[in-house]
Amino acid sequence: MSNEVERETGSGTSLWKVIASPTIWAVHLLVCYIAGAIYCEKTGREAGLAPAQWIVGITTLVALAGIGLVVRSIWTEYRRSVSNDDFDFEVNSAEERHRFLSHVTLMLSILAVAAILYATIPAIVLETCR
Amino acid sequence: MSDTQNTTDPMVAPLADEASRKAQEQRLAEAWTSPEGWWYFSDVNNSRVGIWYIVSAFAFLLFGGALALIMRLQLAMPDNDLVSADLYNQLFTLHGTVMMFLFAVPIFEAVAILIMPSMVGARDLPFPRLSAFGFWCFIIGGIFVCGSIFFNVAPSGGWFMYPPLSTEQMGVGADIWLLGLSFIEVASVAAAIELIVGVLKCRAPGMHINLTPLYGWYVLIVGVMILFAFPPLIAGDFLFELERLLDWPFFDASRGGDPLLWQHIFWIFGHPEVYIVFLPSIALLAMIVPTFVGHPIAGYSWIVLSAIGTGFLSFGLWVHHMFTTGLPSLSLGFFSAASEAVVIPTGIQIFVFIATLMQGRVIRTVPMLFALGAIATFIIGGLSGVMVAIVPFDFQAHDSYFVVAHLHYVLIGGVIFPLLAGVTYFYPFVTGKLLSRALGIWSFWLMFAGFNIAFMPMHLTGLMGMPRRVFTYPSNLGWNSLNLVSTIGAFILAAGLLLFIFDTLRPRRNQPEAPANPWRAGTVEWLNDRQNWGLRTIPHISSRYPLWEDADFAQNVRDGRYYLPDAEEGRRETIVTSVLDAQPIQCLRLPLPSYVTTVAAAGLGGVFIFSTFHWWWPTAISGVVAFVAIIYWVWTGTATLPEKERKDIGLGTTVPLYRSGPTAVGWWAMFITMTGDLTAFLTLVFAYFFYWTVAEQFPPPGMTGPGWLWPLIAGLVLIGSWGLTLGARIVNGRGSVWGMRALLALSAVSTLAGTAALLAGPWTTGLDPTQNSYPAIVWALVVWTAVHLAAGFVMQVYCIARSFAGLLTRRFDADIWNVTLYWHAMAFTVLVTCLVIGGFPVVA
Numbered sequence: 004m005s006n007e008v009e010r011e012t013g014s015g016t017s018l019w020k021v022i023a024s025p026t027i028w029a030v031h032l033l034v035c036y037i038a039g040a041i042y043c044e045k046t047g048r049e050a051g052l053a054p055a056q057w058i059v060g061i062t063t064l065v066a067l068a069g070i071g072l073v074v075r076s077i078w079t080e081y082r083r084s085v086s087n088d089d090f091d092f093e094v095n096s097a098e099e100r101h102r103f104l105s106h107v108t109l110m111l112s113i114l115a116v117a118a119i120l121y122a123t124i125p126a127i128v129l130e131t132c133r
Numbered sequence: 134m135s136d137t138q139n140t141t142d143p144m145v146a147p148l149a150d151e152a153s154r155k156a157q158e159q160r161l162a163e164a165w166t167s168p169e170g171w172w173y174f175s176d177v178n179n180s181r182v183g184i185w186y187i188v189s190a191f192a193f194l195l196f197g198g199a200l201a202l203i204m205r206l207q208l209a210m211p212d213n214d215l216v217s218a219d220l221y222n223q224l225f226t227l228h229g230t231v232m233m234f235l236f237a238v239p240i241f242e243a244v245a246i247l248i249m250p251s252m253v254g255a256r257d258l259p260f261p262r263l264s265a266f267g268f269w270c271f272i273i274g275g276i277f278v279c280g281s282i283f284f285n286v287a288p289s290g291g292w293f294m295y296p297p298l299s300t301e302q303m304g305v306g307a308d309i310w311l312l313g314l315s316f317i318e319v320a321s322v323a324a325a326i327e328l329i330v331g332v333l334k335c336r337a338p339g340m341h342i343n344l345t346p347l348y349g350w351y352v353l354i355v356g357v358m359i360l361f362a363f364p365p366l367i368a369g370d371f372l373f374e375l376e377r378l379l380d381w382p383f384f385d386a387s388r389g390g391d392p393l394l395w396q397h398i399f400w401i402f403g404h405p406e407v408y409i410v411f412l413p414s415i416a417l418l419a420m421i422v423p424t425f426v427g428h429p430i431a432g433y434s435w436i437v438l439s440a441i442g443t444g445f446l447s448f449g450l451w452v453h454h455m456f457t458t459g460l461p462s463l464s465l466g467f468f469s470a471a472s473e474a475v476v477i478p479t480g481i482q483i484f485v486f487i488a489t490l491m492q493g494r495v496i497r498t499v500p501m502l503f504a505l506g507a508i509a510t511f512i513i514g515g516l517s518g519v520m521v522a523i524v525p526f527d528f529q530a531h532d533s534y535f536v537v538a539h540l541h542y543v544l545i546g547g548v549i550f551p552l553l554a555g556v557t558y559f560y561p562f563v564t565g566k567l568l569s570r571a572l573g574i575w576s577f578w579l580m581f582a583g584f585n586i587a588f589m590p591m592h593l594t595g596l597m598g599m600p601r602r603v604f605t606y607p608s609n610l611g612w613n614s615l616n617l618v619s620t621i622g623a624f625i626l627a628a629g630l631l632l633f634i635f636d637t638l639r640p641r642r643n644q645p646e647a648p649a650n651p652w653r654a655g656t657v658e659w660l661n662d663r664q665n666w667g668l669r670t671i672p673h674i675s676s677r678y679p680l681w682e683d684a685d686f687a688q689n690v691r692d693g694r695y696y697l698p699d700a701e702e703g704r705r706e707t708i709v710t711s712v713l714d715a716q717p718i719q720c721l722r723l724p725l726p727s728y729v730t731t732v733a734a735a736g737l738g739g740v741f742i743f744s745t746f747h748w749w750w751p752t753a754i755s756g757v758v759a760f761v762a763i764i765y766w767v768w769t770g771t772a773t774l775p776e777k778e779r780k781d782i783g784l785g786t787t788v789p790l791y792r793s794g795p796t797a798v799g800w801w802a803m804f805i806t807m808t809g810d811l812t813a814f815l816t817l818v819f820a821y822f823f824y825w826t827v828a829e830q831f832p833p834p835g836m837t838g839p840g841w842l843w844p845l846i847a848g849l850v851l852i853g854s855w856g857l858t859l860g861a862r863i864v865n866g867r868g869s870v871w872g873m874r875a876l877l878a879l880s881a882v883s884t885l886a887g888t889a890a891l892l893a894g895p896w897t898t899g900l901d902p903t904q905n906s907y908p909a910i911v912w913a914l915v916v917w918t919a920v921h922l923a924a925g926f927v928m929q930v931y932c933i934a935r936s937f938a939g940l941l942t943r944r945f946d947a948d949i950w951n952v953t954l955y956w957h958a959m960a961f962t963v964l965v966t967c968l969v970i971g972g973f974p975v976v977a
Contacts, residue, residue, distance in 0.1 A: 018342075018712070025445035032449045036467050043461040044826050055463060092343045092434055095675040097714050103343035104713075107438040114442045118449075118474040125466020132461045 024115040031066040043132035059126035080105040146694045157699040164700035165665035175726045177261035183247025190240040197231035209620040211608035221604035222289035229292030237410035242324035251658035254337025256707040259798040267323035269734030278313035296384035296392045316741040325359035340674040340715045351416030354444045362405035364813035369398035381909035389906035400451035408447035411547040417555035424654040426493035442478035472522035499573030503554035510546025535595025561647040572636040579629030586622025590615040655681035670698040733762035772947040793947035803951045807958035838898025844971025850887035854880045855960040881929040928952040
């Protein structure tokens with residue numbers, strides 16, 4: 004992105020960072036689903052779910068840690084929005100779009116965390132592959 | 134608060150005198166002259182192609198609607214015999230297919246092509262010929278698929294074509310579906326490429342990403358979704374057609390295949406598809422609602438993030454179409470959870486609209502009526518969606534009329550009503566005339582009432598047990614009156630729609646011109662003065678609603694006081710800007726009208742259509758026509774050398790006329806294409822491992838191919854070919870023309886050798902693809918890779934030829950950059966293919 008404007012807070016939030024947390028959600032869902040499907044297919048429907056539950060648990064922790072890193076990396080920029088009490092992000096400047104993208108990143112991270120936690124519910128509630 | 138002080142003041146050039154302004158307009162008009170007469174259909178300008186596209190999509194809507202009315206007539210009475218069971222099967226299959234593939238998706242592309250360039254302040258999209266090519270693919274494929282019903286050979290297996298029914302079915306119906314729609318998917322992917330690059334790289338200078346109109350955001354998100362949703366279906370069609378044509382048993386359980394694999398592939402496409410058609414329509418509301426409230430959208434960033442969130446989550450829902458297929462509860466639970474989660478971002482969007490409505494005084498207009506009707510209807514469909522997302526409820530409602538009611542509330546509330554709001558709203562943008570208010574109100578209430586009368590009872594018929602897709606029912610089940618009411622409602626709905634269409638088509642010569650910005654909107658597209666060139670000048674943007682916030686803005690644009698007010702060299706031009714901050718980085722020369730796109734589309738269409746009927750000679754000839762046309766198009770129309778290095782685009786800005794590598798739009802188009810291509814490839818890899826998951830023993834006993842040796846050789850040679858291509862780009866960058874030619878020649882030779890080695894693996898070990906799904910999927914991966922390598926070979930030879938023709942030089946090296954990018958994707962494809970087919974059997 005060499006053509007972009009230099010910003011006060013250094014290297015900024017890019018579109019890639021905006022989609023990082025939802026991507027982590029997608030990978031989490033795929034890993035949980037594929038691991039669960041393969042496990043149940045190979046062990047039969049009567050099998051207990053413990054190994055699959057471990058996989059879901061560990062994947063969830065890794066995913067949440069990943070989202071934590073994403074949030075930490077945008078926190079400096081985001082804090083400025085909080086202190087300015089400005090959530091419109093409609094000023095025509097590189098700095099403003101930077102804060103805008105960090106806001107979108109943060110909220111998408113929260114959404115991703117919610118969706119990831121939702122996905123762990125079946126692993127907690129269910130007991131067998133039935 | 135230093136950042137607010139950074140605000141750039143609107144930059145305006147001094148007003149030129151009237152004579153030179155007239156001369157500028159004259160030159161612009163000449164450069165943008167649209168062809169007429171015999172050449173009318175060679176046009177590529179977005180304002181004309183967009184209209185063809187919209188009119189065609191609405192024609193297909195009416196066709197699909199007529200099919201639905203025949204179905205409703207058949208179902209009006211019990212034991213009715215208006216149509217036969219087989220014709221009824223064709224009717225519902227074609228109804229679903231037409232509405233989804235020939236109306237809902239194309240209308241998104243059509244509207245976006247028509248209005249988006251003006252909205253982001255561009256003169257046209259970056260690849261006008263690609264838009265035209267997509268349109269021709271769409272119309273040829275669409276007529277082919279729809280025409281089949283007049284010969285009683287239309288597809289009849291349901292719009293999702295489940296095997297084994299559809300793989301075993303006689304006749305060409307399923308082939309028409311598979312090949313016709315694969316062809317139309319080409320159009321969708323072409324439009325996605327065009328629109329993504331358009332939003333990211335062609336916004337007017339100063340239009341930072343946080344000032345981009347919300348419609349642009351939605352188009353970007355939906356374009357990316359198409360890239361990940363459509364390729365799996367293309368890959369699935371590839372497998373399906375191989376089974377029908379050559380008896381490769383991908384979905385045949387008796388030979389190691391699995392019909393469920395198709396369901397996975399289809400719905401990985403099919404569920405995001407729902408959001409692909411819904412988001413662009415809701416995007417229209419995001420433009421319309423602020424205008425009639427006279428107030429900016431209440432939560433711009435919330436709309437953006439919830440649209441991105443919806444786009445993502447929509448890919449985690451596909452299994453909810455498969456709740457009753459006997460998957461483990463754990464799998465169902467994951468997807469039930471995701472289906473509930475998607476309600477969060479969808480709800481945010483609705484709440485933002487409501488919040489916007491509460492901020493100002495709503496002006497009562499026809500577009501607003503449709504917008505409010507859309508929101509109300511969509512909320513009902515969304516809530517019944519939450520119901521069917523719950524697994525135990527879905528067990529009861531699955532495949533019943535409850536689902537029919539749900540999906541129509543979603544699609545008519547989420548797509549049709551917002552779209553008609555959009556048509557009413559943008560009608561003066563296109564024609565300069567307003568639609569009739571009275572007819573608009575009448576048609577809205579007819580449609581809204583008719584829709585609810587038709588579909589609300591279906592919730593009940595469904596809960597009372599009426600299954601989908603039955604052509605008739607006995608009279609003693611209690612469904613009679615509900616069905617009759619639905620039929621009456623369907624005709625009221627149709628009357629409303631016809632009234633609306635009549636109003637758009639009736640001649641209005643005597644009607645006075647509407648004012649230039651009839652709704653007093655705040656966004657740039659309303660400065661388009663319906664000339665071929667679009668905006669008089671490409672403005673410098675400094676706010677989200679420049680027409681509201683800068684009183685002189687409109688006049689300054691009309692006076693040509695911003696960028697590119699002129700066409701000094703008589704060329705069509707637009708500005709390429711950087712992705713985030715929209716800094717001008719290039720003046721992009723746009724191609725002129727040409728029939729080459731039509732010929733290419735017709736040739737490609739011939740390949741798909743003739744192969745449906747196994748007419749191999751016409752297929753081959755069409756293939757050659759398409760190949761020659763595409764090569765001619767690319768050779769004469771892309772990466773053309775400019776007559777000078779840089780150009781002054783006004784306001785003291787000078788930018789290059791030619792760019793290559795990651796800042797060039799062509800490179801982005803290749804990047805996006807390869808993203809979609811790799812998605813299709815990974816679907817095939819997924820199929821391979823799916824067979825491993827479900828098989829008792831994998832590879833099946835007695836099948837030793839393709840061994841590890843040939844895949845290893847092929848992998849090494851082809852990775853070498855990739856390295857040589859990359860090397861050619863690097864040495865060319867250092868000025869060694871002959872070095873580049875030599876490396877390219879070497880790489881072309883190793884491409885051929887490596888492809889032969891790849892095919893030798895399954896060939897020499899005697900893998901028979903008709904025996905079992907294992908050899909079939911190995912062959913499918915090998916054939917897929919080989920076809921791509923053939924294209925890669927053509928590109929390598931093309932670059933050598935361009936170099937000898939003097940069109941590829943050290944400075945002007947876009948071709949070799951793009952080909953190298955293609956080869957990066959090839960390296961990945963080859964590596965994965967060889968590791969999977971050669972390595973995995975060793976590990977397993």
